[in-house]
Amino acid sequence: xxxxxxxxxxxxxxxxxxxxxxxxxxxxxxxxxxxxxxxxxxxxxxxxxxxxxxxxxxxxxxxxxxxxxxxxxxxxxxxxxxxxxxxxxxxxxxxxxxxxxxxxxxxxxxxxxxxxxxxxxxxxxxxxxxxxxxxxxxxxxxxxxxxxxxxxxxxxxxxxxxxxxxxxxxxxxxxxxxxxxxxxxxxxxxxxxxxxxxxxxxxxxxxxxxxxxxxxxxxxxxxxxxxxxxxxxxxxxxxxxxxxxxxxxxxxxxxxxxxxxxxxxxxxxxxxxxxxxxxxxxxxxxxxxxxxxxxxxxxxxxxxxxxxxxxxxxxxxxxxxxxxxxxxxxxxxxxxxxxxxxxxxxxxxxxxxxxxxxxxxxxxxxxxxxxxxxxxxxxxxxxxxxxxxxxxxxxxxxxxxxxxxxxxxxxxxxxxxxxxxxxxxxxxxxxxxxxxxxxxxxxxxxxxxxxxxxxxxxxxxxxxxxxxxxxxxxxxxxxxxxxxxxxxxxxxxxxxxxxxxxxxxxxxxxxxxxxxxxxxxxxxxxxxxxxxxxxxxxxxxxxxxxxxxxxxxxxxxxxxxxxxxxxxxxxxxxxxxxxxxxxxxxxxxxxxxxxxxxxxxxxxxxxxxxxxxxxxxxxxxxxxxxxxxxxxxxxxxxxxxxxxx
RNA sequence: GCUGGUGUAGCUCAGUUGGUAGAGCAAUUGAUUUGUAAUCAAUAGGUCGUGGGUUCAAGUCCCUCCACCAGCUCCA
Numbered sequence: 001x002x003x004x005x006x007x008x009x010x011x012x013x014x015x016x017x018x019x020x021x022x023x024x025x026x027x028x029x030x031x032x033x034x035x036x037x038x039x040x041x042x043x044x045x046x047x048x049x050x051x052x053x054x055x056x057x058x059x060x061x062x063x064x065x066x067x068x069x070x071x072x073x074x075x076x077x078x079x080x081x082x083x084x085x086x087x088x089x090x091x092x093x094x095x096x097x098x099x100x101x102x103x104x105x106x107x108x109x110x111x112x113x114x115x116x117x118x119x120x121x122x123x124x125x126x127x128x129x130x131x132x133x134x135x136x137x138x139x140x141x142x143x144x145x146x147x148x149x150x151x152x153x154x155x156x157x158x159x160x161x162x163x164x165x166x167x168x169x170x171x172x173x174x175x176x177x178x179x180x181x182x183x184x185x186x187x188x189x190x191x192x193x194x195x196x197x198x199x200x201x202x203x204x205x206x207x208x209x210x211x212x213x214x215x216x217x218x219x220x221x222x223x224x225x226x227x228x229x230x231x232x233x234x235x236x237x238x239x240x241x242x243x244x245x246x247x248x249x250x251x252x253x254x255x256x257x258x259x260x261x262x263x264x265x266x267x268x269x270x271x272x273x274x275x276x277x278x279x280x281x282x283x284x285x286x287x288x289x290x291x292x293x294x295x296x297x298x299x300x301x302x303x304x305x306x307x308x309x310x311x312x313x314x315x316x317x318x319x320x321x322x323x324x325x326x327x328x329x330x331x332x333x334x335x336x337x338x339x340x341x342x343x344x345x346x347x348x349x350x351x352x353x354x355x356x357x358x359x360x361x362x363x364x365x366x367x368x369x370x371x372x373x374x375x376x377x378x379x380x381x382x383x384x385x386x387x388x389x390x391x392x393x394x395x396x397x398x399x400x401x402x403x404x405x406x407x408x409x410x411x412x413x414x415x416x417x418x419x420x421x422x423x424x425x426x427x428x429x430x431x432x433x434x435x436x437x438x439x440x441x442x443x444x445x446x447x448x449x450x451x452x453x454x455x456x457x458x459x460x461x462x463x464x465x466x467x468x469x470x471x472x473x474x475x476x477x478x479x480x481x482x483x484x485x486x487x488x489x490x491x492x493x494x495x496x497x498x499x500x501x502x503x504x505x506x507x508x509x510x511x512x513x514x515x516x517x518x519x520x521x522x523x524x525x526x527x528x529x530x531x532x533x534x535x536x537x538x539x540x541x542x543x544x545x546x547x548x549x550x551x552x553x554x555x556x557x558x559x560x561x562x563x564x565x566x567x568x569x570x571x572x573x574x575x576x577x578x579x580x581x582x583x584x585x586x587x588x589x590x591x592x593x594x595x596x597x598x599x600x601x602x603x604x605x606x607x608x609x610x611x612x613x614x615x616x617x618x619x620x621x622x623x624x625x626x627x628x629x630x631x632x633x634x635x636x637x638x639x640x641x642x643x644x645x
Numbered sequence: 646g647c648u649g650g651u652g653u654a655g656c657u658c659a660g661u662u663g664g665u666a667g668a669g670c671a672a673u674u675g676a677u678u679u680g681u682a683a684u685c686a687a688u689a690g691g692u693c694g695u696g697g698g699u700u701c702a703a704g705u706c707c708c709u710c711c712a713c714c715a716g717c718u719c720c721a
Binding site: 103111112113114199200201202203204207208209210213214215216218244249255256257258260261316335364366368369370371372373374377378379382384386466475482484486487488489490521524525527528529553555556557558583584585586587588589590591592593594595601603605606607615617622623 | 646647648649650656677678679680681682683684694695711712713714715716717718719720721
């Protein structure tokens, strides 16, 4: 008797070893139809898996993440099969399931264009209609390599050889005329119901820019056509929130060809929001014991040679002058660290000076590659809420927690807290050329950070080879409307630069000691944060952040004076307001204010003037009716102050 | 930087097989003084991203560069 513990805790018993597929069939025909794969003792497996001992047994349908991935993985094989049928010379690289579908990379000349996609889709359609049975088999490494060589798949041979060390048999999946090196799991056949190829782009083999660039096709698939349509509609809907579109339409920023890539112009509305955020950050940091600094935007190459930027970051810097011919060469700063350290170095420091928390609203310049720029999210000049904490070693943990607490406080305030994830970014011991310092120093810093994160019980992912060149990072990640992830906030531990700059303090016993340093930002860089706030709220920023908080709309000229009196009252409360005194119909003015996403409008006609009231309208709730002036002012003032506190 | 795509009025877009540019909204002017998402009319606005080439003739075909979009790499 074999005992299966199902997800609901119930036990199911089977006489003999049998396939997961047969077990699922036994549970129910409907469930079998919906099943994509199974989870056995926590591991996602194929429905083909033979169950021969007691285990925890969970059926994965498309409703689960792992079920979706199985479905999409099979869809990627169907894509590859269609491509091999239409373009026999195309070489296969890899084709995994991803968060929202799947892709497959091919080495093919010329690269696929969008025109090819419809042809490939048509071929895929045939394959799904055929509902070809999928089977799995394994071969010893040498036989597998031989077969892949005979198939003319050099990328697969390379992948296969890597598995040789593990001494395991190599797994393949076969569907009709198509066989692929693959660990699975897969569906039982190719009957994918609804799918669409969404894009074709370039992607480097093994993610290495020095390797050959392959042609990648992205797609997605669903068991029902209606689900696919809903997904595609959702993607279209998300694009409407795109800050790069909305931010330009709502006049937060613009770009100008003659100024250059990655150098956006912040228009009055965008500049205002950033000013609000900056003041908020600077005030909050002051409350938390930060000292404000203002350091130069450029320095001689000498400084960067000490810090290591010259060796590790020069390609990313704007260098002014020529090292060969000029006596002095300057560079715009890509980071604040070596500048702000000079504040500490200004005089001899005692343990009494620590922790020294330095904050700066810091403008940085990074010469990003031309294809990397994106709206306000990735630019060449940006202003960051920068800061460095110089610490006695025993202060590290508490101060690190303080930095994280501050970052989370900021995210909560601007409404992005629920959208972030945490990543512990470590160095790669196999890629030491990229980093400063010794393995011992890295292990020490990473152990310290790892312990702090674990003590906090923080739920984080680990990113190998994602560290800064001088130390490990806790990155707070966020996704934009396209699902692309960027770092919003980072907190880093650095023990290397302190040494390079000879930073020391006199300890209680009179000896010199090396401080620990935390690099951190409280709200990231303002351009990027603004972009994500715009996307989060689809341009309808919360009252305290709205560049224009109230618009006063006189119905006729007779209400103009009264309107300007109200404007003064609002300004007296520190609120940002405007009067739309144009000779236009009230409907037109309301429509415009609504489209510009102003939080509140006052509609002021003869009635309000006569009765000393305000007809209040909110962008969210519409007409709120006439109210006493003081009540309206108090309501808006309270909402503004509550949000900004 | 690489792969694919895009570039026509301030914005959103038309523009047939190459035959010297068009609409709506916005803008300006005039009229209208209007009650909760678009008042009416008139006017003006474009070396069709840039530079070159092919052609009797280029928005349309070819090349260069620039910018924008998605992805890769990179990154706050």
